Structures are given as structure tokens and as C-alpha cells.
Amino acid sequence: PRIIHQGQSDKPTVAILGSGWGAISFLQHVDSTKYNVVLISPRNYFLFTPLLPSCPVGTVDEKSIMEPVVSFANKKKGDVTYYEAEATDINPNDKTVTIKSFSNINSISPDSVNVGLQANEVAQIKYDYLITAVGAEPNTFGIPGVEEHGCFLKEIPDSKKIRHKFIEAVEKANLLPKDDPERKRLLTLVVVGGGPTGVETAGELQDYIDQDLKTFMPNIVDEIQIVLIEALPVVLNMFETKLTSYAEKVLRETNIDLKTKTAVGKVESEYLIAKTKKDDGSIEETKIPYGVLVWATGNKPRSLITNLFKKIPEQNQANRGLIVNENLLVNGTNNIFAIGDNAFAKLPPTAQVAHQEAEYLSKVFSKISRIPNFHENLKSSTKPDVLFEENGIKPFKYIHLGSLAYLGAEKAIANITYGSRSFYSGGGIFTFFVWRVLYVSMILSFRSRFKVIADWTKIAFFGRDAFKEL
Ligand code: FAD
Ligand code: NAD
Numbered sequence: 001p002r003i004i005h006q007g008q009s010d011k012p013t014v015a016i017l018g019s020g021w022g023a024i025s026f027l028q029h030v031d032s033t034k035y036n037v038v039l040i041s042p043r044n045y046f047l048f049t050p051l052l053p054s055c056p057v058g059t060v061d062e063k064s065i066m067e068p069v070v071s072f073a074n075k076k077k078g079d080v081t082y083y084e085a086e087a088t089d090i091n092p093n094d095k096t097v098t099i100k101s102f103s104n105i106n107s108i109s110p111d112s113v114n115v116g117l118q119a120n121e122v123a124q125i126k127y128d129y130l131i132t133a134v135g136a137e138p139n140t141f142g143i144p145g146v147e148e149h150g151c152f153l154k155e156i157p158d159s160k161k162i163r164h165k166f167i168e169a170v171e172k173a174n175l176l177p178k179d180d181p182e183r184k185r186l187l188t189l190v191v192v193g194g195g196p197t198g199v200e201t202a203g204e205l206q207d208y209i210d211q212d213l214k215t216f217m218p219n220i221v222d223e224i225q226i227v228l229i230e231a232l233p234v235v236l237n238m239f240e241t242k243l244t245s246y247a248e249k250v251l252r253e254t255n256i257d258l259k260t261k262t263a264v265g266k267v268e269s270e271y272l273i274a275k276t277k278k279d280d281g282s283i284e285e286t287k288i289p290y291g292v293l294v295w296a297t298g299n300k301p302r303s304l305i306t307n308l309f310k311k312i313p314e315q316n317q318a319n320r321g322l323i324v325n326e327n328l329l330v331n332g333t334n335n336i337f338a339i340g341d342n343a344f345a346k347l348p349p350t351a352q353v354a355h356q357e358a359e360y361l362s363k364v365f366s367k368i369s370r371i372p373n374f375h376e377n378l379k380s381s382t383k384p385d386v387l388f389e390e391n392g393i394k395p396f397k398y399i400h401l402g403s404l405a406y407l408g409a410e411k412a413i414a415n416i417t418y419g420s421r422s423f424y425s426g427g428g429i430f431t432f433f434v435w436r437v438l439y440v441s442m443i444l445s446f447r448s449r450f451k452v453i454a455d456w457t458k459i460a461f462f463g464r465d466a467f468k469e470l
Pocket of ligand 1: 017018019020021022023040041042043049050051052053085086087088133134135136153154197302304339340341342349350351352353354
């Protein structure tokens with residue numbers, strides 16, 4: 001394949017992989033006049049994931065939480081090039097990334113050379129620095145049947161798939177007599193995983209049933225049952241007990257059938273097999289028929305990243321993500337940095353972490369661009385940690401600002417902190433408003449912020465739009 005050297009040769013080229021929290025936050029903050037910036041991602045928009053659970057039922061419109069990469073890139077000074085392409089291989093020895101193009105239009109910056117890759121064309125992009133921020137992918141733990149029959153909730157197409165399947169199941173059930181077991185199956189929606197994705201999705205679906213579907217299909221809503229299955233004894237286990245107990249109370253009150261200490265081990269097209277640990281230590285196996293299955297049991301690294309583990313001896317022990325040093329430099333390299341879910345920095349895989357890592361790294365890049373000969377010295381350095389320290393580059397320090405989760409019925413839980421100091425910990429309707437204000441403030445663009453507020457205002461007057469085919 002063609003090898004592409006990007007931009008002006010007097011500046012180092014920084015290739016960023018991804019267009020999610022890590023990549024876009026880095027792009028927003030990096031001084032792009034000091035580098036040739038190349039962003040590579042098959043997804044041509046940033047996705048504000050915290051509001052993705054609101055999308056399947058239309059509390060928030062999908063388009064409101066998508067922001068084109070171009071709108072971030074266009075705000076930058078200097079040379080920024082975007083490839084709508086998937087990185088298929090990272091080659092640390094020759095400092096290139098192999099990419100497969102997704103579209104015919106690749107170069108968006110007016111100043112940069114339009115290299116004119118065709119759709120599906122393979123090329124290699126030469127980098128001086130690489131920042132991997134490709135996130136992670138849903139983990140099925142190898143449980144048979146999940147890929148074929150379950151819906152994940154990670155990307156926009158997942159949201160559409162859940163909506164389509166759910167409405168289709170309700171419509172099909174509506175044709176059947178009340179006592180038909182097939183009707184009961186179709187109206188059972190199972191969510192596996194009581195982490196924040198599973199809980200928020202279950203809560204949003206229940207809101208839609210209680211607040212909107214009731215007016216369209218009053219004869220059927222009372223028969224719809226959401227089942228939430230969690231292997232651990234509690235849901236949302238990153239919160240303190242007071243808040244998880246409150247969360248469980250709200251879920252049960254809103255009619256969600258919560259099954260804790262229950263692990264799903266097998267999925268068939270119309271039912272799943274779950275094992276529940278009873279109080280006496282015995283295991284009870286149950287067969288749960290379902291119409292729609294949402295699978296939200298967390299993430300695992302992408303193959304692009306696990307393949308890289310094998311190419312760098314210092315990463316041979318890696319399993320959750322690229323092991324990074326205190327400056328987020330990938331151990332065993334002196335030019336690859338990893339941020340967000342594809343990095344293992346002993347921090348949770350959250351947007352908050354990815355965002356702070358990206359801000360930190362952009363500052364590091366600004367700083368090193370001002371240190372004479374730093375780039376050259378780093379290239380030949382065998383102890384990059386020492387070089388960073390000698391030049392006064394401080395280690396990354398994560399400041400935990402808290403956790404928030406929506407439960408449904410306009411109730412949320414929140415624990416707002418600054419590092420180890422706690423400012424607020426509570427649950428209820430007030431917390432729901434706190435949740436909304438904080439989420440809006442976290443959105444990365446003004447346009448998206450405006451659209452989300454407009455969506456919330458709209459549903460308050462006219463209810464949700466949850467059209468099957470959109
Ligand atoms: P991502 O944001 O996932 O971005 C990865 C990017 O890489 C994407 O653009 C993708 O298209 C791209 N990519 C994938 N493969 C390739 C490839 N081969 N080549 C190039 N690019 C590639 N965290 C919170 O802190 N608060 C929340 O409220 C919250 N809510 C969430 C709700 C949901 C439903 C989900 C799924 C996650 C939520 N998270 C939340 C977690 C948060 O979204 C992730 O931790 C965060 O997105 C990680 O950022 P990232 O940049 O590592 O990955
Ligand atoms: P998670 O890893 O946080 O939770 C997955 C849950 O699934 C776990 O509680 C696990 O015990 C359970 N599980 C695993 N296998 C199971 C099985 N076979 N049967 C039953 N239960 C099983 O995953 P998530 O909720 O997708 O979150 C991923 C990351 O994104 C986390 O870091 C989370 O904090 C973050 N996130 C945050 C928010 C928020 O802050 N509101 C929302 C969504 C996601």
C-alpha cells in the first residue's frame with residue numbers, strides 16, 4: 001500500500017486514532033500549529049455517550065448527541081487532516097498506521113494536500129507520534145448466542161436496533177390473544193448487566209412505556225415487563241450502598257423486575273438461561289423467554305489493540321488495555337500514547353477519565369513543542385520517563401469529579417466529588433435536575449447542548465418520538 005507522509009516536514013506528525021471522548025478532547029486542546037495533526041476514525045462524528053441510553057426511546061434524538069468531526073477540526077488553526085477510515089494495524093517498527101478508507105473524500109482541511117483515497121483503499125500513514133483512542137468493544141465473555149440475538153448499546157446504530165426490535169415485538173404481541181404465552185414472551189424485554197448502561201437503558205425504556213406508549217397502546221402496556229439481570233449482589237456497584245439501595249428501590253417501584261446475583265450463561269433466539277445464587281449457597285437455573293434482549297455487561301479491548309500487545313514485548317502481559325506510564329506513554333515505546341478505554345492506567349473506563357487524559361496529553365504536547373530538541377532526544381531515549389521528568393513534565397493526575405446515573409421516573413443518583421472530597425451524595429428528583437444540568441455542561445459543543453435542551457423541552461409538551469423506522 002501507498003505510504004502517506006502528511007503535511008509539512010518541519011513539524012512532527014501526530015496521528016490520532018478515534019473520534020470519541022479521548023480523540024476529540026485531545027483535538028480540541030492540542031496546539032495544532034506545532035504539529036501536523038491527522039485524525040483517523042471510521043465514525044465521522046463524536047458521540048456524547050452519557051445520553052445514549054436516552055436515544056432508543058427518543059427522550060433525546062440520536063442526531064442531538066452526534067457532532068461532526070469536521071466541526072471540531074474546522075475550529076483548529078494549522079493543519080488538521082481527517083481520514084474517514086479504520087485503522088487496521090499499527091506498525092511501531094516503521095512508525096505507520098495501516099488504514100482502510102471508508103469514503104472517497106478524506107481531506108477536509110483546505111490547507112492540506114487532498115490525498116484522494118478511494119473508498120476501501122488501503123494506505124499507510126506515517127507518524128512521529130501516535131495517540132490511540134479507539135475505545136473498546138462490547139464484551140460477551142464468549143457466552144453463546146449473545147452476538148446473534150442480543151442488542152448492545154455502544155453506538156448510534158445500536159440505539160436504532162433496540163427501538164426497532166422493541167416496537168416490532170410490541171406490534172407482533174398486539175396481534176395475539178391475551179393468554180398466548182408467545183404474547184408474554186414478546187412483551188418481555190431483558191436487560192443483562194446492572195452497570196450504569198443497563199440500569200439507565202432499563203429506566204428509559206420503562207419511562208417510555210409509562211409515559212408515552214400508554215397513550216398509543218393502553219391495552220398492552222400493563223403486560224410489558226422489563227427484567228434487569230445482574231451477576232453481582234447489587235446494581236451500580238461504583239456507588240455507595242445508600243445510593244445503590246435507593247436505586248434498587250426506584251427500579252422495583254417502577255415495575256422493573258430486578259434479578260441480582262443472577263448470571264446469564266447462554267442465549268437462544270427466544271429465551272436465555274440464567275443461574276441465580278440463592279441465600280443458602282445453592283444455584284437455581286431458570287429459563288427466561290424474551291422478546292428483546294439488551295446486552296450491557298461491559299467492554300473488552302479491540303483487536304487493533306490486542307494485536308499491538310503482541311508486537312511490543314513490554315505489553316505482553318497487557319489484557320485490558322495498553323499499559324501506560326505516568327505520562328500516558330505506552331510502555332515499551334517512545335512515540336505511542338494511549339488514552340481512554342484502550343489504555344490501562346488503573347482507572348475506570350469512563351468518559352471523564354478519557355477527557356482528563358486527553359486534556360493532560362494536549363498540554364504535554366504543547367510543552368514538549370517548546371523544549372529545544374525534545375523531539376530528537378525522545379526519539380533516541382532509552383528512558384523516556386526520565387527525559388519527561390528532567391524536563392519538568394508532571395505525571396498525569398486524575399481528579400474524580402463523581403458519578404451520576406439516571407434511574408427512570410425522573411429520579412437519578414449522584415455522588416459529586418473533587419478527588420477524595422465529597423460535595424453531594426443523594427438520589428431523587430432534585431438529583432435528576434442536577435444530573436441534567438451537569439450532563440448538559442459536559443457536552444462538547446454548543447449546538448449539541450442546544451439540541452439536547454430542545455429535545456427535553458419538546459418531550460415535556462409533546463412526548464417522545466419513537467418511530468420504528470428512523
Ligand atoms: P470512545 O468514545 O468509544 O471512542 C472510540 C473511537 O474510536 C470512536 O470514534 C470509534 O469510531 C473509533 N474507532 C474504533 N475502532 C477504530 C479503528 N480501528 N480505527 C480508528 N478509529 C476507531 N462515561 C462517563 O464518564 N459518564 C457517563 O455518563 C457515561 N455514559 C455512558 C453511556 C453509554 C451507553 C456507554 C456505552 C458508555 C458511557 N460512558 C460514560 C463511558 C464512556 O463513553 C467511555 O469511557 C468513553 O467513550 C471512552 O472514550 P474513548 O475515547 O476511549 O472511546
Ligand atoms: P459495567 O462493566 O460497568 O457493568 C456491567 C455489569 O454487567 C457488571 O455489573 C457485571 O457484574 C454485569 N455482568 C457481567 N456479565 C454478566 C452476566 N453474564 N450476567 C449478568 N450480569 C453480568 O458496564 P457498563 O454499564 O456498560 O459501563 C461501562 C463503562 O462505562 C463503565 O466504566 C461505566 O462507569 C461507564 N458508564 C458510565 C455511565 C454513567 O456514569 N452514568 C453510564 C454508562 C456507562
